[in-house]
Amino acid sequence: MEVCYQLPVLPLDRPVPKHVLSRRGAISFSSSSSLFGAPDPRQLSQRRGAISYDSSDQTALYIRMLGDVRVRSQVGFEPERRGSHPYLCVDFRTLHSRGETVGPVSGRRVHRLFSFQRHLHTSRLVHSATTCSHNPLHILDEDYLGQAKCMLEKVGSWNFDIFLFDRLTNGNSLVTLTFHLLNQYGLIELFQLDMVKLRRFLVMVQEDYHSQNPYHNAVHAADVTQAMYCYLREPKLSKSLTSCDILLGLLAAASHDLDHPGVNQPFLIKTNHYLAALYRNTSVLENHHWRSVVGLLRETGLFSHLPAEDGLNMERQLGSLILATDISRQNEYLSKFRLHLDQDDLCLGNASHRHFILQMALKCADICNPCRPWELSKQWSEKVTSEFFQQGDIEKKHKLEVSQLCDSQTNTVGDIQIGFMTYVVEPLFSEWARFSDTRLSQTMLGHLGLNKASWSGLRAEGSLDESEPDPDPPPEPVSGQGPGPCLGSGPATATAAEEPTTRTLAQGSQEF
Numbered sequence: 001m002e003v004c005y006q007l008p009v010l011p012l013d014r015p016v017p018k019h020v021l022s023r024r025g026a027i028s029f030s031s032s033s034s035l036f037g038a039p040d041p042r043q044l045s046q047r048r049g050a051i052s053y054d055s056s057d058q059t060a061l062y063i064r065m066l067g068d069v070r071v072r073s074q075v076g077f078e079p080e081r082r083g084s085h086p087y088l089c090v091d092f093r094t095l096h097s098r099g100e101t102v103g104p105v106s107g108r109r110v111h112r113l114f115s116f117q118r119h120l121h122t123s124r125l126v127h128s129a130t131t132c133s134h135n136p137l138h139i140l141d142e143d144y145l146g147q148a149k150c151m152l153e154k155v156g157s158w159n160f161d162i163f164l165f166d167r168l169t170n171g172n173s174l175v176t177l178t179f180h181l182l183n184q185y186g187l188i189e190l191f192q193l194d195m196v197k198l199r200r201f202l203v204m205v206q207e208d209y210h211s212q213n214p215y216h217n218a219v220h221a222a223d224v225t226q227a228m229y230c231y232l233r234e235p236k237l238s239k240s241l242t243s244c245d246i247l248l249g250l251l252a253a254a255s256h257d258l259d260h261p262g263v264n265q266p267f268l269i270k271t272n273h274y275l276a277a278l279y280r281n282t283s284v285l286e287n288h289h290w291r292s293v294v295g296l297l298r299e300t301g302l303f304s305h306l307p308a309e310d311g312l313n314m315e316r317q318l319g320s321l322i323l324a325t326d327i328s329r330q331n332e333y334l335s336k337f338r339l340h341l342d343q344d345d346l347c348l349g350n351a352s353h354r355h356f357i358l359q360m361a362l363k364c365a366d367i368c369n370p371c372r373p374w375e376l377s378k379q380w381s382e383k384v385t386s387e388f389f390q391q392g393d394i395e396k397k398h399k400l401e402v403s404q405l406c407d408s409q410t411n412t413v414g415d416i417q418i419g420f421m422t423y424v425v426e427p428l429f430s431e432w433a434r435f436s437d438t439r440l441s442q443t444m445l446g447h448l449g450l451n452k453a454s455w456s457g458l459r460a461e462g463s464l465d466e467s468e469p470d471p472d473p474p475p476e477p478v479s480g481q482g483p484g485p486c487l488g489s490g491p492a493t494a495t496a497a498e499e500p501t502t503r504t505l506a507q508g509s510q511e512f
Contacts, residue, residue: 147168148165148168148169148176151164151165151168152176152177152180155177155180155181155226155229156229156230156233158230158372158373158440158443158444159372159373159376160226161376162219162222162223162226162376163219163376163379165177165222166219166222171211171218172206173218173219173222174202174205174206174209174218174219174221174222174225174254175199175202175203175205175206177222177225177226178202178222178225178250178251178254179198179199179202181225181229181250182198182247182250185243185246185247185250186243187243187246187247187250190243191243191247191306192305193302194301194302194305197300197301197302198302200300201296201297201300201302202254204296204299204300205221205254205255205258205293205296206218206221208258208259208292208296209221209257209258209259209260210259210260210261210262212262213260213261213262213387214262214383214384214386214387214390215262215380215383215384215386215387216257216260216262216387217260220257220380221253221254221255221256221257221258222254223369223380224253224254224256224257224362224365224366224368225250225253225254225365227253227364227365227368228249228250228252228253228361228362228365229250230440231361231364231365231436232246232249232250232361234436234438234440235436235438236348236435236436237348237357237361237436239348240348240349240354241348241354241358242354244314245354245355245358248314248317248318248321248358249321249358249361249362251293251318252318252321252322252358252362253362253365255289255292255293255296255318255322256289256321256322256325256362256366257285257289257325258289258292258293258296259288259289259292260285260289261285262387262390262391263391263394264285264391264403265281265283265284265285265328266403267391267395267400267403268284268285269281269284270400270401271400275287275288283323283326283328283329285326286322286323286325286326287323289322290318290319290322290323293318293322294315294318294319297311297314297315317355320355320359321355321358321359321362322362324359324360324362324363325362325363325366327367327424330363330424330428333359333360333363334427334428334431336356337356337360337431337435338431340353340356341431341434341435346435357435360432360435363428364428364429364432367424367425367428368429368444369381369384370417370420370421370425370447370448370451370452371425371429371444371445371447371448371451372447373447374447374450374451374454377447377451378451378454381413381416381417381455382413385405385411385413385416385417388403388405388406388411388416389406389407389408389411391403391406392406392407392408393408412459412462413455414455414456414458414459414462415459417451417452417455418452418455418456418459421448421451421452421455422452425448426448429441429444429445429448430445433445
C-alpha cells in the first residue's frame with residue numbers, strides 16, 4: 001500500500017547510493033555535489049541541522065523522490081551537539097550556490113548516541129532492561145533528579161513551571177516529561193514499545209529542535225506536551241479517548257515543531273527555499289515537522305513491531321494533528337468547532353470526532369502561553385517576540401521585505417501580545433470553554449484576561465514615560481483591585497477597544 005503523502009519517484013541523472021536511501025526522511029542539508037560526491041566533513045558538520053538553501057535541479061529531484069530528506073550518510077564527521085545549528089550565520093550570498101566537490105574522506109559509521117550519559121548510560125539501559133524483566137520500567141527512576149521527580153508528581157498542574165523543570169533535568173525536559181507521561185498512561189507496556197528504541201526516538205526528537213531558537217525549541221515542545229496532558233485529563237476527553245488517541249496526542253505535541261528553523265513560512269517563500277516549493281507554499285513548516293517525525297519513527301523502528309497498516313495509519317494521524325497547528329488555518333478550524341458546538345452534534349464515540357477534538361486540543365496547547373500565570377506567560381511572550389525580531393534583523397541585513405511583527409523599531413512585546421490575545425487566543429479558548437466548561441477552562445480564561453490587562457498597563461506606562469519624563473507617583477491601588485500578586489506590576493484593566501494597529505499586529509501573527 002502506498003503511503004498517501006509519498007511523492008512519486010522521479011528519474012535522476014545518476015543512481016542514489018543505497019545507504020542514503022535507507023536513511024530517515026527529514027530535512028536535506030547538502031547540495032547535489034555533497035549528496036553524490038565526497039563532502040568536506042567540516043562543512044557538513046556546520047550545515048547539518050540548519051536549513052539548506054540549495055536549489056539545484058538535481059537536489060530538487062532528489063528531495064522530490066524521497067520526500068523531505070535529511071541525509072545521515074556514512075561519511076566521516078561527528079554529529080553536532082544539541083544547539084549547535086548556526087542558522088543565523090548563513091551567508092545569503094551562497095543560498096543558491098553549488099558546493100564544491102573535495103577529495104574523498106575515509107568512511108566510517110556515524111553513531112547516534114541515544115542517551116544522556118553517552119555509552120555508559122546506554123550500557124546501563126540495555127543491562128537493566130534485560131535483568132529487570134519483572135519490572136522493565138524501573139530504570140526510569142535512574143534519570144530523575146530528586147527535585148525533578150517531585151515536580152513530575154504535579155505534572156497535571158496548570159502552574160507547572162517548564163523552565164524550572166528544564167533546568168532540573170539539565171536541558172532534557174522534553175525527553176523526561178514525555179517518557180514519564182507515556183509510562184504513566186501505561187502506553188509503553190500496552191503498545192509493547194521497545195525501551196531503548198523509545199528512549200532513542202525521544203532523544204532524537206529533542207535533539208532535532210534548535211536550542212538557539214528563542215521560542216521554537218525543545219522547551220516549547222515540552223510545554224505544549226504538558227498542556228496537552230492537562231487537556232487529556234479533562235472529563236470529556238478522559239472518558240472518551242482511546243489509548244491510541246492518547247499516544248498520538250502526546251507524540252504529536254512533543255514533535256509538532258520538530259526541526260523548526262526559527263523563521264516563518266513567508267520567509268521561506270520569499271527566499272525561494274526548496275521546502276516552500278516542495279509543499280507548494282502550503283503549510284510548509286507543518287508538513288516538514290510531520291515528515292521529520294515520520295523519518296525518526298522509521299529510523300528508530302519504534303512502531304516496526306506493529307502491523308504495517310497500523311504503523312502507516314499512526315503516521316497519517318500524526319500528520320493530521322501536526323498540520324492542524326498551522327495558525328494560518330485558525331479560522332477554518334475555529335469555524336468548524338463553533339458549528340459543532342452550536343449544533344451540539346459532537347459524539348466522542350465517533351473516531352473522527354475524537355480526532356477533531358484532539359486537533360483542537362493540540363491547537364490550544366500550542367498557543368496556550370497567554371493563558372498561563374503571568375510569570376510564565378511573560379517569559380514566553382518575550383521569547384517569541386525575540387524570535388520575531390531576529391527574523392526581522394536578518395531581513396533588514398539582507399535587504400528583504402521585513403515581515404509583520406518582525407520590526408523591533410515599530411513593534412513592542414505588549415502590542416504584539418495584546419493583538420494576539422484579542423484576535424487569536426480569546427476566540428479559540430472561549431469556544432474550548434464552551435466544549436469543556438471546567439475549572440481549568442475558567443482558570444485559563446482568567447489568566448488570559450489578567451495577562452492582557454498587564455500588557456495594556458505596561459504599554460500605557462511606556463507611553464507615559466516617553467511623554468512625561470518625571471510623572472507624579474501613581475495613586476495607591478484600592479484593595480481588591482489590580483492584577484493580583486501573581487501579575488506583578490501589571491495594570492488593573494484592559495482597554496475596551498483596541499487600537500487599529502493592534503488588529504494589524506494580530507493579523508500578522510497568523511503568519512507564524
